[in-house]
Amino acid sequence: MMEELIFSAKYPFSKTSKKILEESGISLSPQIISSALLRIRNSLKGTTSKISALKKEDYIQEISNYAASRMILSCMNNSYLTNKFAVSEAKRAYSYLNYEPEETISTLSEEFNFKIKKSEDKYFVHFSTYLKHSPGSLDYRLINRDLHHGYIIVNKHELLRLLQEAIRDRVQNIPLLKTHPREIKEAANSLFSELPKITTTKITFKKGDNPPCIESLLISLKKHHNLNHQSRWYLAVYLINKKMSTEDILDLFSNFPDFKEKTSKYQIEHAKKQGYMVPSCATIRGYGLCTANCNIKNPLSWKFKREKTSGKNER
Numbered sequence: 001m002m003e004e005l006i007f008s009a010k011y012p013f014s015k016t017s018k019k020i021l022e023e024s025g026i027s028l029s030p031q032i033i034s035s036a037l038l039r040i041r042n043s044l045k046g047t048t049s050k051i052s053a054l055k056k057e058d059y060i061q062e063i064s065n066y067a068a069s070r071m072i073l074s075c076m077n078n079s080y081l082t083n084k085f086a087v088s089e090a091k092r093a094y095s096y097l098n099y100e101p102e103e104t105i106s107t108l109s110e111e112f113n114f115k116i117k118k119s120e121d122k123y124f125v126h127f128s129t130y131l132k133h134s135p136g137s138l139d140y141r142l143i144n145r146d147l148h149h150g151y152i153i154v155n156k157h158e159l160l161r162l163l164q165e166a167i168r169d170r171v172q173n174i175p176l177l178k179t180h181p182r183e184i185k186e187a188a189n190s191l192f193s194e195l196p197k198i199t200t201t202k203i204t205f206k207k208g209d210n211p212p213c214i215e216s217l218l219i220s221l222k223k224h225h226n227l228n229h230q231s232r233w234y235l236a237v238y239l240i241n242k243k244m245s246t247e248d249i250l251d252l253f254s255n256f257p258d259f260k261e262k263t264s265k266y267q268i269e270h271a272k273k274q275g276y277m278v279p280s281c282a283t284i285r286g287y288g289l290c291t292a293n294c295n296i297k298n299p300l301s302w303k304f305k306r307e308k309t310s311g312k313n314e315r
């Protein structure tokens with residue numbers, strides 16, 4: 001039993017942990033709520049908390065605070081926070097996995113239905129598992145790997161990175177519940193009120209640099225609201241035409257709660273290659289994104305028109 005508890009405290013997203021919670025029930029004591037809030041706050045700061053349990057009850061509390069964190073995130077329904085939490089939990093699991101015996105690695109691989117075979121210090125990962133969970137970096141591209149009868153050879157670190165991605169996927173999949181216990185709602189509200197202080201923003205435009213439609217998108221971005229595909233595309237094309245570098249656009253877009261660097265980078269570079277021009281104000285109006293009557297034909301003329309008008313007013 002103690003072994004299962006230790007395993008579950010390290011890997012609270014596992015089926016074993018779920019079973020323990022079902023048997024023990026989840027307490028929403030002030031202590032659990034405060035540890036759950038700390039866990040989420042830490043994930044926002046990019047840090048993770050380690051287990052400090054000594055006895056059975058401590059391990060159950062550890063598992064409970066993970067479950068309470070997920071309940072709070074479900075109540076908040078903020079994908080930025082959820083994604084941050086999932087990344088942090090996956091990194092935490094990786095840090096434990098690194099020191100685990102083969103047996104534990106294989107238990108977790110089975111948990112995620114990894115198709116793998118081991119030979120000496122190499123692992124053979126079935127390409128379907130590999131494709132599903134490989135990280136976005138170049139090293140993991142299939143084109144850079146050897147394929148042997150449907151299996152890719154990876155080392156231990158690479159296998160653990162695949163597991164890390166699988167864990168992130170599972171943790172970020174938080175069901176949205178219709179009702180939440182009072183303690184969870186209060187915790188969610190307290191975290192909401194802290195959001196502007198604990199999240200970072202890297203937007204540094206000067207007032208009047210951009211037309212009202214773009215300003216409005218940038219305000220949403222600052223608040224970490226999600227934008228639909230068309231709004232993102234318009235913002236990206238506008239910034240590209242303003243000669244902003246891919247890195248700076250990515251920096252801005254990282255404020256989106258569902259930011260995926262690999263996908264965004266591909267889309268920005270694709271838009272650059274295609275040489276997309278900023279659509280006319282009439283088209284933007286058609287998209288429902290026009291927020292003012294600037295009396296110009298294209299949003300890119302905004303600064304020029306503004307400078308001309310303020311020059312006239314100064315005379």
Ligand code: SF4
Pocket residue numbers: 211212213214280281282284285289290291292293294295296297298299302
């Ligand atoms: S008139 Fe053009 S620049 Fe002004 S808000 Fe509308 S779309 Fe944007």
